[in-house]
Amino acid sequence: MPACDFTRRDLLRWTAYAAAAAGSATLLDPAGALAATGTAGSGVVTPVNLELVTLAEDRAVITWYTGHAGTDDGLGRMVPAAADGEVRYGTNPNRLNRVAHDITGHTPYHYVELHDLEPGQTYYYQARSNGKLAAPTAFTLITGNAVGTTNRGLGTTGPFEFKTPQPPQGSHVFSMVLCNDLHMGETQAGLVGGQPQYIGITQEPGLPPYPEVMLESLVQDVKRFDPRYLLAAGDISAEAVPTDLSRAGQLLSRFGRYQEDYFVTRGNHDRAHLGDAYSTCRVGQWQGNDCFHDAYFPRTERTYFSRDLSGLHVIGLDTYDKPGNGGDAGGLSPDQLDWFRSDLRKHRDQPTLVFGHHPLVMQDSAFPITAGSSLDATQAGQILDWYSQTPGVFLHHAGHTHRNHRTISPTAPRVTLQEVAAAKEYPGGFSILRLHTHGYALNFYKSRGALAREWSERSRQEILGYWPQFAFGNTVADRNTVVKRDLTGLKRH
Known part of the structure; x- marks a missing residue:
């Protein structure tokens, strides 16, 4: 938790912020997958919460989650659904000709590493599971971007864009x-x-x-x-x-x-x-x-x-x-x-x-x-x-x-x-x-x-x-x- 401990006054301020944003369905359910009274069950496997976690000069780490559409696990998210995971990427948004796969097999908790990237290069990518493109984590309380170094593709399923940095100088x-x-x-x-x-x-x-x-x-x-x-x-x-x-x-x-x-x-x-x-x-x-x-x-x-x-x-x-x-x-x-x-x-x-x-x-x-x-x-x-x-x-x-x-x-x-x-x-x-x-x-x-x-x-x-x-x-x-x-x-x- 931010600052770990709070006074009651702090708590009331938090509550006001949450209430002000409560009308946003895209935050809790970025893919529109949850029914208002959803329950556990099977639905279309839907990939959400796409995030570009790590970006170095030669690698990137991309994660997302897959769940059953129309379900609710009691925490406000879809019930987990195991699926395949892959990222297609390249240096041209119209030609994503490289593929990287999840570090494990079928899972709801996807973690894909892109290797052998070139420093200072711009890349484009999309992630998918079960044939569906992953939607990014949305920012509604503050300006933010979870998936790239530019705003390309925000509000869609991509392609998204990032530019790798130059490595630190020296040995x-x-x-x-x-x-x-x-x-x-x-x-x-x-x-x-x-x-x-x-x-x-x-x-x-x-x-x-x-x-x-x-x-x-x-x-x-x-x-x-x-x-x-x-x-x-x-x-x-x-x-x-x-x-x-x-x-x-x-x-x-x-x-x-x-x-x-x-x-x-x-x-x-x-x-x-x-x-x-x-x-x-x-x-x-x-x-x-x-x-x-x-x-x-x-x-x-x-x-x-x-x-x-x-x-x-x-x-x-x-x-x-x-x-x-x-x-x-x-x-x-x-x-x-x-x-x-x-x-x-x-x-x-x-x-x-x-x-x-x-x-x-x-x-x-x-x-x-x-x-x-x-x-x-x-x-x-x-x-x-x-x-x-x-x-x-x-x-x-x-x-x-x-x-x-x-x-x-x-x-x-x-x-x-x-x-x-x-x-x-x-x-x-x-x-x-x-x-x-x-x-x-x-x-x-x-x-x-x-x-x-x-x-x-x-x-x-x-x-x-x-x-x-x-x-x-x-x-x-x-x-x-x-x-x-x-x-x-x-x-x-």
Whole structure:
């Protein structure tokens, strides 16, 4: 959920937005497939929710969903229908002469990868299942485009258009995984203040807990990119229960060694809590008992840190280093702020990546932006000023909003402020950061395990089905970008 926790005032603003858009049938049912009182049954297999997820210089990932027309699974979508899946594409919209097929056989949850694309080339494509063309995810609350880098084909079934970027300049040094919002222990997604109009989405009976499904798939999926490090920017758990924190660590350890290969920071859900479930953990600095501190920063370790990783300076922030109930703005303690400023000064010219749970700023939302959506505004302004004086900082990775979004602040224009969508729900994935000697590329991927694709599509129905307009990223550039930057100080692996 955006900002994860809400006040009642925030909730009323959300409700007003949803009500204002409730008349749009194209959002919940882009193909016009659902009857007003549809029930489970068989109907014409219909492909919908087409999305261009990943776009790199040599590849693209395209996903969609197939269901039985005229049915309703109880969540406002068609009942899943297994079908074939293919993408036809080419450099001429009238000659789509190349074909790529689904990574699995017949399925409702289609995932097609296009390989061997040429950098800087314009391509056109259409996706189909069961002989029918797929309709794209529609944007009705905010201007957006889920299927291309131009508006060609929007409102139709294509062909759609995209242009591949040029690769990062220089030679590849190493890659990293950026992820966040694992929410281990969560059992319902999409709850907003317990309001009945926002139905919590639960896992299908008999399947493993969805946070475990999504994290297991993530850790497995990233291996094909041969990343050197993994950074998980907060909300490791749903409510900082020791067993959930431990389970997250077990799954992350399949990637590598903690504090050598993977690193975590605290989110507001990982804050210290009160109650019997937390009684064996250390007394929190601000409140309750701090099980996150015990699990990931034992003994006298601080909950924020910096490391030099293969020549890259990485700073991990604790953006809930403060008292609170989790629903307010994030914040750094005075001690952490002093440490952070000093660390930036010491590494002024070294290539530096900062990651932490709350974004510094939040812009361009389909839904109301509240104080709890980001870091304390005064602190965020201070940090951006520091970035403007620190040439080495090039990327600030955050979670918390559960969306893909790229922001460039005029205060620190050399720094990309990148929000990455939650690992635990739609669109359900991670970003791969590819570092080159003279630039970097950042690409978002949906987790592609069979159960992960199933849960991702199920959880897209959050917030009455409007969730994709917030979480996916309203442009391709919000989830895929290439930046020129001098990174010659990094060390190859």
